[in-house]
Amino acid sequence: MALHPPPHNRRLSTPKRFGDLLRKHRLERGFSQERLAEKAGISSEAIGALERGTRRAPYRSTLVQISIALELDEAQSRELEDAARQARSRLQAGTARARPAPNNLPAQVSSFVGREQEVEAVRELVKDHRHVTLIGVGGIGKTRIALNAAVDLLYAFEGVWFIDFAPFNDASLLPIAILSAVNVPESPRRTPLATIITFLKTKHVLLIFDNCEHVIDDAAAAAQEILLQCPPVHVLATSRELLGIPGEKIVRVPTLSVPALELASTLTVDDALRYGAVALFVDRAKDADSRFEFTQPLVATITEICFRLDGIALAIELAAARVNVLSVSAIARKLNEHFSISIGGKRTAPPRHRTMRALLDWSYELLDEREQRVLRKLSVFAGSFTLELATALFTGDRPIEERTTLDFLGSLVDKSLVQCDWGHGTSRYRLLEPIRQYAGEKLRRHGENDSAARAHMLALLALVESFPEVELHFRSALGNASRVL
Secondary structure, three states, X not given: OOOOOOHHHOOOOOXXXXXXXXXXXXXXXOOOHHHHHHHHOOOHHHHHHHHHOOOOOOOHHHHHXXXXXXXXXXXXXXXXXXXXXXXXXXXXXXXXXXXXXXXXXXXXOOOOOOOHHXXXXXXXXXXXXXXXXXEOOOOOOXXXXXXXXXXXXXXXXOEEEEEEOOOOOOHHHHHHHHHHHOOOOOOOOOOHHHHHHHHHOOOOEEEEEEOOHHHHHHHHHHHHHHHHHOOOOEEEEEEOOOOOOOOOEEEEOOOOOOOOHHHHHHOOHHHHOOOHHHHHHHHHXXXXXXXXOOOHHHHHHHHHHHHHOOOOHHHHHHHHXXXXXXXXXXXXXXXXXXXXHHOEOOOOOOHHHOEHXXXXXXXXXXXXXXXXXXXXXXXXXXXXXXXXXXXXHOOOOHHHHOOOHHHHHHHHHHOOOOEEEOOOOOOEEEOOHHHHHXXXXXXXXXXXXXXXXXXXXXXXXXXXXXXXXXXXHHHHHOHHHHHHO
16 A cells, blocks of 8 residues: 655645645645744634635735745745635625726735734725724724724725825815815815815725814814715824724724733743734844844743833834944843833834824824823822722822813723723723823923822722721831921
């Protein structure tokens, strides 16, 4: 009886389906589904579903991860991408196009790391709903998620047009910016918005409104009018707060996944790279210095850095870029010196993205004076806090008591400067660490540190008074701080 070669050496006929092609490459390399999933950073269930054809073909960033894991050459990667594109086209019946839609999407010069689930969710929402808004703190990665979702939607729309509102301080210029993006000249007989509506009225296109927060009212008005007057149009917006118009579907972009500090010493290199924050740091560190290697002794330190930066993509990128001049351990030490808000980036980046400080300045200056005051005082909470503790912090603060603390917290949550956890039967709030450092610096510059610390202490004392069994112990622990203040 002839002996058959093992599965990974068996030559298979050229497959017609994406799943068959993926399985062919996997078997040729002797990988189980679990091994490929581990190397590509996705679940084994996803690999199985892709091979069976029960899951949609992956979007581009996942495809790149699979190609790298399988060590495909350029021709093989292109073949796999073509098969994925054909699979997507078949799944998008009724709206699929044979060729990618005309678009002005900016080219991405760095790899996209750690956002598989978010991109897939956004892509599916945009297909099913006409208006989707990504909201989150500045630097969290909203724009990159939107752009990567848009790449996968090029076969579902007649056109995909990206409009960055960040450069426009004059909100009246927004309709002109939209006209320019879709390459339509202004009309002497119509307003720019009317011209846009006339052009788009019957077109199935996707408009991406990026960085809406500083022109939120006018961006919302433009989006609402276009959606009302142009039924085939879809809008994908990014902002630090929602646009607040009918039909808006909200996606709150989370920070990148970070290992818990207590796990750091037990993680292997491969384990750590499954967390988006660590994978991003390593990727950007390699960009900054080709000699950089992610080895076992660095796992705990890089985990600490990502934890201290709360998984904020821009902060991690800026810190990783410093490996060309600082060791990883030195970067970790400098996080104690407010380094996370001072680290700088590339000169070619938009001004607000060159340092975390510039990015946070951008957000802070969009607040009114009372919101700024609340944000500064909330920096005294090193961890999470309840509404009751925050309310006690502002007792006797007349500028704040004109509105309820809940109003201010709600406003800062809406603007992505305060995080809210609605789990465990109660709402708890917290500031991401770079934001807390920034707000604390502002607190000291305004000469409010002592009064905020005293209010914080009194709020904690009031809390323990509701627990008589621990009151005496807690008062003793706070005795020294009370005498100092």
